[in-house]
Amino acid sequence: MAELGKSVLRGEDVTKIFGMGKVRTTAVNKVNFDFHEREVISIVGESGSGKTTIAKMILGLIGITEGTIYFNGEPRDISTGKKRKEYWKNIQAIFQDPFATFNQFFKIDAVLLDCINLRGGKNLPYEEKYKMMEEACSFVNLKFAELTNKYPFELSGGQMQRLMIARIFLLKPKILIADEPTSMVDACSRATILDYLLKLRDEENMTIIFITHDIGLAYYVSDSVYIMEHGVFVEQGSAEECIIHPKAAYTKRLISDVPKLNEEWDLSTVG
DSSP: OOOOOSEEEEEEEEEEEESOGGGOEEEEEEEEEEEETTOEEEEEOOTTSSHHHHHHHHHTSSOOSEEEEEETTEEOOOOSHHHHHHHHHHEEEEOSOHHHHSOTTSOHHHHHHHHHIIIIITTSOHHHHHHHHHHHHHHTTOOHHHHTTOOGGGSOHHHHHHHHHHHHHHHOOSEEEEESTTTTSOHHHHHHHHHHHHHHHHHHTOEEEEEESOHHHHHHHOSEEEEEETTEEEEEEEHIIIIISOOSHHHHHHHHTSOOTTSOOOOTTOO
């Protein structure tokens, strides 16, 4: 387990209710969490468990119905566009579908320059910006000279995934939310992407929050795991506690659904 720093993001009784009256749906119900500098966290649950809703609330993309989120020990304030933009300097996300992340009509140079500008580098000489873009691409084993003047749709899915991480390298947020970042790539690319993300954590003291249904990924990369069912955390603790010694019935079921290579498959039910 990594040596963790101070608390950077904390939630108290965070709740999200959609709709009104008889059609009210409680997507997240009074959850509490405390994430620290350099910590790798996994929020694990099946589709509809509420994990993506909580990620959107943390990002400030949707409002909170009840409860409070604290950032660096203070109640988070994203009440104006300026404050929201300042918050987003410190918290960013990468998503499952890289093609939905980028505006397909903006060239890759513009995408990366936007990141440099957001971090206060707008007035730097272009030569310096070019070196920063080269370094960011090199971090994820891409050559900027081969990407310049291209549009995102001209890249492969694997290149797009790595370009998303190059953006994060330039933005250097304190917190990164990774929402199913490896579910659309093959096993080799998956391992590479995870390696890049963990390298970012080590180099930038970044806190990484994985939003995933993959309990195997949660076990191998996480310092802390939060298991989510029907909008609540049914179990939380270290990866060892939650996955090797689970207490909640839901966690045990998630683990039992993972194929084990050393167990014979029961094919008697296959017609």
